[in-house]
Amino acid sequence: MIPVARPYLPRREKLDAYLDGIYECNVLTNNGPLVQELTRRLRDYLDVEHLLLVGSGTLALQVAYRALGVSGRDDRPQAITTPLSFVATASSLKWEGVEPVFADIDTETWCLDPDSIPPLVGGRTRAVVPVHLFGNACDTEAIEAVAAAHGLPVIYDGAHAFGARYRGASLLARGDATTVSFHATKAFHTVEGGAIVFRREADLARARTLINFGQAGPDQIEGVGINAKMSELQAAMGLCVLDEIEACLEPRREAWHAYVEELQTRACLQRMNGGLEHHSYVYFPVAFADEAQMQRVKDALLAAGVGARRYFFPALDRIPELNPERPASRTAGDLAARLLCLPLGSGRDATERVLKTLRAVLPGLGKAAGDG
Structure with a gap:
C-alpha cells in the first residue's frame, strides 16, 4: 500500500553516529547538546x-x-480560528481553556478569510489563530491588520509550513508566534516534535521557562509550567533529516509538480498565495465536484493500492465538543467534504500509479469540479 505520507528515514550510519555521542556524554534530555x-x-x-x-x-x-x-486565565477567553485544519489546532485551544470561535475560509486559498474575522471579535476574544493550510501562506498582511485593530496577538499554526518563504522572508517569522510540527509524516521530522518561532525575545524566554515545569533555574520556580522539552533522541533524528533535507524534499517536489501538470485542468486545486515563494511540499490536496465523486476516487485509489486520505474531514466546526450551539461555516464545510490528499514522497512509480488511476476515473473532470 502506498501511504499518503511516507516517513523519511535518514542513513542509519549517520543516526548511529549521533546515538554514539549520546552514549558518550550520557545526556538524554534537559536541553542537551544535540537539542x-x-x-x-x-x-x-x-x-x-x-x-x-x-x-x-x-x-x-x-x-x-x-x-x-x-x-491560563479565568475570564473564559476565546480565540478566532479556521474550521479547516487538523483537529489539534482547535483541540489545543479547548485543552487550554480557550473557546475556539470559527471564522470561514477563502474560497480559493482555503486559508482563514480575513473578512470573516471582525464580526466574530467580542469582549472575550484574546487571539487570532490562522493556519497556513497545506503549506499555503495565509493573507498575513490582512489578518495582522485586523488583529492589530482589535489589539489581538496572532499565533499561526504553521504545522505545514516548514521551509516556506513569503515575500522574501521566512513564513514562520510572521505574527507574534508561529508553531511548527515535526511529526514523522512531515518532510522535516524528529519522529515527534515541534517548534515555536516568536517575534519577541521576551516571549521566547517566557516559553523556555514554561516548557521546563516553570523553572528558570534549579532552585527558581517562576510559575506553573509543563514538561514540553524535546529529547536528545528526537534531536538526533532531526539533525540526520536536516543533513538530508534535499533528498527528502526532492521526491515530494517531483510528485507535487507531476500532479499539478496532470490535474490543473481536471480538478479544483488550492490557489497559492501570490507572496509564497517556496512551498513546503507537505501535502497535495484535491477538491472534487462533490463528496460522492471524492469517495469514488478514494475507492478507486484504494483498489489500486493507494492510501489517499481525507484531510481535513469533518470541518472542525461540525464537531459538537469544539463548537457547541454555534452555526457551522458554509465554505469550509462544503470543501472539507470534497477534499482528498494524494501521496507524496513515495517515488516516481507510486506517483505514476496514482495518476494512472486518476486518468481512468476522472475523464473530463475540469468543468465538473466547479470553482471550489
Whole structure:
C-alpha cells in the first residue's frame, strides 16, 4: 500500500553516529547538546531568530498560547480560528481553556478569510489563530491588520509550513508566534516534535521557562509550567533529516509538480498565495465536484493500492465538543467534504500509479469540479 505520507528515514550510519555521542556524554534530555545544535541549525536554515524546540506540534500550540497570555486565565477567553485544519489546532485551544470561535475560509486559498474575522471579535476574544493550510501562506498582511485593530496577538499554526518563504522572508517569522510540527509524516521530522518561532525575545524566554515545569533555574520556580522539552533522541533524528533535507524534499517536489501538470485542468486545486515563494511540499490536496465523486476516487485509489486520505474531514466546526450551539461555516464545510490528499514522497512509480488511476476515473473532470 502506498501511504499518503511516507516517513523519511535518514542513513542509519549517520543516526548511529549521533546515538554514539549520546552514549558518550550520557545526556538524554534537559536541553542537551544535540537539542542546542538542532536549534542553531534550524535558526539558520529557516532564517528565523527566536526559535524554541518542543516535544510535539500540539505542545507548541499550547505553550504559545500560554506564553502570549491567551490561556491560563479565568475570564473564559476565546480565540478566532479556521474550521479547516487538523483537529489539534482547535483541540489545543479547548485543552487550554480557550473557546475556539470559527471564522470561514477563502474560497480559493482555503486559508482563514480575513473578512470573516471582525464580526466574530467580542469582549472575550484574546487571539487570532490562522493556519497556513497545506503549506499555503495565509493573507498575513490582512489578518495582522485586523488583529492589530482589535489589539489581538496572532499565533499561526504553521504545522505545514516548514521551509516556506513569503515575500522574501521566512513564513514562520510572521505574527507574534508561529508553531511548527515535526511529526514523522512531515518532510522535516524528529519522529515527534515541534517548534515555536516568536517575534519577541521576551516571549521566547517566557516559553523556555514554561516548557521546563516553570523553572528558570534549579532552585527558581517562576510559575506553573509543563514538561514540553524535546529529547536528545528526537534531536538526533532531526539533525540526520536536516543533513538530508534535499533528498527528502526532492521526491515530494517531483510528485507535487507531476500532479499539478496532470490535474490543473481536471480538478479544483488550492490557489497559492501570490507572496509564497517556496512551498513546503507537505501535502497535495484535491477538491472534487462533490463528496460522492471524492469517495469514488478514494475507492478507486484504494483498489489500486493507494492510501489517499481525507484531510481535513469533518470541518472542525461540525464537531459538537469544539463548537457547541454555534452555526457551522458554509465554505469550509462544503470543501472539507470534497477534499482528498494524494501521496507524496513515495517515488516516481507510486506517483505514476496514482495518476494512472486518476486518468481512468476522472475523464473530463475540469468543468465538473466547479470553482471550489
